[in-house]
Amino acid sequence: MSTLVVIGLGYSATRIVQEVSGRFDHVVVTVRDPVRAEALTLGGPEARLAVSIEAIAFDGTRRVPRLAAALRAADAVLVSAPPREDSADPLLACHRADLAAAGRLGWVGYLSTVGVYGDAGGGWVDEASACWPVSRRSGARLAVEQAWTAFGAERGVPVMLMRLSGIYGPGQNALVQMKAGTAKRIVKPGQVFNRIHVDDIAGAVAWSLAKPGISGPLNVTDCEPSPPEDVIAYAAELLGVAPPPEQSWDEVAATLSPMARSFWGESKRVSNRRLREDLGYRLRYPDYRAGLTALRAGM
Structure with a gap:
């Protein structure tokens, strides 16, 4: 049974689950609020998802046994949760050992931001450009990108760092x-x-899942x-x-x-050449x- 685990079911991740859930037998998502987790698992109207899912409450401060079991069985993990206040990634901070023990894990996706590049004075940037984040939030995102890259190298798992522009x-x-x-x-x-339409974020994730050999930073932008x-x-x-x-x-x-x-x-100005040419994704918008x-x- 193939399993997808999604950490942080927000605006973009909800659309991604709708897009890719048909590829998996089991979809596990996390939310911070236990009440919302129960409603999602029961298929309540708040979910607005066309797939049956298992929802787990996870606030990024402690290991959750149910989530640990799901991660150990995961084929793919998508991280959409922001960094913690200490700039650590919540999943790596609480469940690194469980991820390391995931025998079938073949893909990790991390939703980051083009903010990691900082200010280019209106000039062009691409994935080879130096990162000089201006805000603390973007600095934390870059630190988490580096942590996931290190995990992927250590574990031998491809990690796609999806740098998103303004989402609409x-x-x-x-x-x-x-x-x-x-x-x-x-x-x-x-x-x-x-900018990037949320449907194109979902489409890019779907294409990335189909091409796990392509990893590293990827500008998901128009x-x-x-x-x-x-x-x-x-x-x-x-x-x-x-x-x-x-x-x-x-x-x-x-x-x-x-x-x-x-x-x-x-x-x-953020280049999407790698998205279009290397990944081969054709933007809907x-x-x-x-x-x-x-x-x-x-x-």
Whole structure:
């Protein structure tokens, strides 16, 4: 019986489970809340999953016997949980021995961030670029990437480090922000970001599972790094409404949270050549226009 274990069932991981669960006989997921774990296992409406799963409560602070047993039987493990406060990976911190004892383990995927590259001043970066993370969060992600790379080398298991750009998809996109009246058209000269539709994250994981010989860092990102104000303007166009007025960075910087300011403190163009050519994945939504157009049609 083939088993997939997913650590941290959040927005992206839920879509991934929907995409790849048919390849496995048994799917185990973890969430922090024991009540949510019970609801997911019982197939409650909160799950919104088209597959029967086993959910286990795991907060990353201690070893959980049920999770230990699942890991020892796992064929594939996907880690979507963030680093702990001490910058350690919760699964490696609590269950490294169980992972090391997983006799059938043939693939590990870690959902990281393009934030590990830091600020490139609007220039291009790829998987061979040096990593100089600016924020503490991205620094912790890089440390966890290194820990998983070391584990993979020690255990002889391929580890795919999926560096995600700005995630959007159903319920989490510029169209939703426009309709809620929370969208801002902030203009910061030279500022560009990449994005990735959640369906393409799921698609990339599916392709990676089919090609475990390809490992290491992989930028999971779209083909068109763009100024953020362009995305908001296009969402307004799709909705047939006027876009919010432009605001300069100097006007709004002081009103943003420290997390938002750190995000805006980085500008780069992220290459997805390895995703397309080495992994061979064809993006369903290669730019924000394709993604938002599909989301508008599904509203």
